[in-house]
Structures are given as C-alpha cells and as structure tokens.
Amino acid sequence: MTDIRHCAIIGGGVIGGGWAARFLLAGLDVTVFDPHPEAERRLREMVALAGRAWAKLISAPLPPLGNLHFAVSLQEAVRHADLIQESAPEVESIKQTILAEIDRFAKPDALICSSTSGLLPTQITARMTHPERFTVAHPFNPVYLLPLVELCGGEKTSVETIARAKAFYAGIGMHPLHVRKEIDGFIADRLLEALWREALWLVHDGVATVEEVDDAIRFGAGMRWAFMGTFQVYRLAGGEAGMRHFMAQFGPTLKLPWTKLMDVPDFTDELVDLVAAQSDDQSGHWKFRDLEAKRDDCLIGIMRSLKTQDFGAGATLAGFEKVLRDRATDSDAEALRLYEGRVPAEWIDYNGHMTESRYLEIFGYTTDALLARIGMDDAMLAKGFSYYTVETHLRHLDEAKQGEAFVATTQLLKHDDKRLHVFHSLFHEDGRLLATAEQMLLHVDMKAHRAAPAAPEVLSILDGIAASHCTLPVPDGAGRSIGQR
Incomplete structure (x- = not known):
C-alpha cells in the first residue's frame, strides 16, 4: 500500500459510508464527520453490510479491521488524517466551503479528495489555498464493492498528487482511472x-x-x-x-x-x-x-453466478435447464442424465487437470437437479421441507482437462419416506468414468429441525424412478468404504 494509514470522511451518507467501509476493511483507521443525527447508526450498518460482502468476495486473508471514530467537528476529523475524502452534497458552493475548511485544518502532506460525480475540480477548489494537493476521486455505488475510481485534477493539481492517489486507491483494491482532461461529468x-x-x-x-x-x-x-x-x-x-x-x-x-x-x-x-x-x-x-472464447467464458461465469441467486439472466438459465430436464426422456434401463458441461479454466489446478473439489461441486449440482426433478422446488422449501445430504463417499478415478465435456448421471439405489440413497457417476465425453459419489440424503422438516416423511407427491415420483431403476445392476463401488474392494 502507501504511507496513508488514517483517513477522514466528511459526509457519511451512501457514498461517504461506502468509502468508510472500504477503508476500514482494508485495515485503515477512519474518522467520520457528519452532523446528521442518524449518521453513526447508518454508517455502522453499512460497514456491517460491506463486511458480509467482502467475506463472500475475497478469499485472501484480510487485515484487522481499522478503528472507526466519529468526530464532533470537521477540524477534529481532518487534523491527523493522511487522506481526506469529501462526500458532501453535489452543490458547488457547499463543496467550495467545505474544501476550503478542510484545506485550512489538514496536515500539509495530506491528500484531499472529493467524491463529486461531475463538478469541475478547478471550480470547487477555487477557495483552497493549496489546490495542488487536491484531486477528484469519484467512486461508484456500492463503493466497497465496485473498483472504479475516476481521478481528475484541476488546473493546479500536481502530478505528484495524482500519482499518490493512484497508488493509494490501487492499494485498497480499486481501479484508478485518470481522466486526462477536466470535463463535466468525467467519463463514466x-x-x-x-x-x-x-x-x-x-x-x-x-x-x-x-x-x-x-x-x-x-x-x-x-x-x-x-x-x-x-x-x-x-x-x-x-x-x-x-x-x-x-x-x-x-x-x-x-x-x-x-x-x-x-x-x-x-x-x-x-x-x-x-x-x-x-x-x-x-x-x-x-x-x-x-x-471470443474469453468473452464466452466471462459470460458463463456471470450467468452461473446469477443462477445461484436466481436473478436476472441466471433465473432465465435456471428455467431453461428445468425445461430441458423435464423434456428429457430416460429409458427404463438407464440412469438419470442430470447434469453436463465443459471444464472451465478456473476449475484447473496446478497439474493441469480439474481440481478435486470440482468433482464434488459437479455432484452437488447433480443432486440439486435430482431434487428439482422429484418436486423439491421453491414452493416446497417455502413450506419448510428439504433434503439434506448426510453422507458422501467420493471416488476420483480419472482426469479431466480444460474444455473437455462431461456428463453426470444418477441411479436411485434405495429410498423410503425419509431417506434417499443415490449413486452419481461422472463420465468424460469419451466414455471414461471420471468419478463416482454415493450419497445418503435425509428429508428434513427445517422448522422442527428433524427428519420427517416426504410429501406424497415427492414419494410418488421417487417410486416411479425406483421402478425403472430396479433392473439396473448395482454400480461398481456402491457400498464400499475407503480402500475397500
């Protein structure tokens, strides 16, 4: 990072609060000045929300959360700060007054930045004594997640100020974009x-x-x-x-x-x-x-992510997959063909093959597809019922490389009103058996936190599948433990 360790936030609304959250999560100490009576409550709620988001987003170890302090005056907030982020209302006269006051009380080497979304930097710094240490640093909501920050200096902004700002914002996970000409509204x-x-x-x-x-x-x-x-x-x-x-x-x-x-x-x-x-x-x-392939892979990643949220294009994809599953016809002597795809680049490990955790991920998707097929849909979840996987035995049998196609099938071994015993098989496009997963699932009343009989309509579908699978041979490896032949 840089030598900036203490930041001041002037204005703790949506944008200022977002800045405070990003700074704190990056391990920086933050002092906030905002005269609104609800400012502290709202900002602390945003910091909590940002912490939840970063926990899901970032897999690397994060630094200890910075210290958060609320000042009773602008002077108190900025006097020890290495960087001041102004996020006051988007009114030129208000910003001129606040920036002049910040300039008066800030340390000589402090960076002064404004979150303005389009006001000209030369205009809003007109009353500053030291405008050379000022730059616009325009973020996008939510500030703690979106990485873009537009840097735009005024007529008197120094080259050193832009360089320091670039280094600082890049160090807290952002993408600084230098707007080379002063222009209303900047670029974005x-x-x-x-x-x-x-x-x-x-x-x-x-x-x-x-x-x-x-x-x-x-x-x-x-x-x-x-x-x-x-x-x-x-x-x-x-x-x-x-x-x-x-x-x-x-x-x-x-x-x-x-x-x-x-x-x-x-x-x-x-x-x-x-x-x-x-x-x-x-x-x-x-x-x-x-x-073109890079474009396609990026779109696939986005749509798969949206599918987990059942939102936007992801919901459309999920609906289409359900149509395909419902349309599929399985003969009486075949396991259910429930999930298929190609190995994406992000699934490849240092050996050049699909990493072991992805086998289980595929079988997880296969189980989800089975549950959807037997009627465990959103309506059933809303009633408080679901199947929980309580035991899994996974065998890694062969390798798959990037771009290679695969298909996962499921054979129903046994079931009763509470239990579901299945055997998944993962095949390479050339017919090789890549892996198997034997699983026991338990039907659960989520409100009572205990096993419960499945609904009659679910059991009816399972009975039909069992009738078609009863003539299939027991899969090789079913019922075995680790190392057992």
Missing part, C-alpha cells in the same frame, strides 16, 4: 447520463416501461459491459477484420434517428483511423477466436 457519468436520457425518452414516449428498459440492459449488453466495454464489444462485432470493419458497416447509422441524441462527431477518415488504432492497441494482441 457522461456515458451513464446518455443512456439515462434515452431511457427516459423511451418511457416518456410509451415505447417501453422502466422494467423493459432495465431488462434490455441486464439480459443483453449489460452483462458484456461487465468485462468488455463498448469498443471491445464492437471490435468483436466486426469479426476477424476488427474495429475498422465494424465502423465501416455501422458508422453510417450515426446519422439515423435511432436515439434522441443526434449531436455526434462527424464520421471522418480521421476518426475511423483514431478509433481503429486505439482498438488495435487495446485488443490487437489477442487472436480473434481467443478473444
């Missing part, structure tokens, strides 16, 4: 504002509802924007010929009334050359198909 908010204005027109004109506008983003371009910005996405749309070909194809649409924002730059050869050259610098080191 200008893009967001353009989208927001067009969205308002679509609703105003009755073209779409607010939900439909949001769906157009979150089920489409929004997911791509998470890892590829506008230009890189459009480069891929140009095919192997790249950005220059895309602009030749779609550049003329800038003159079509596709949006209300028709004030666009002239589509000149100079603009095409500039964009194409910068696009080559950004992505030219990638082979076209490799970049």
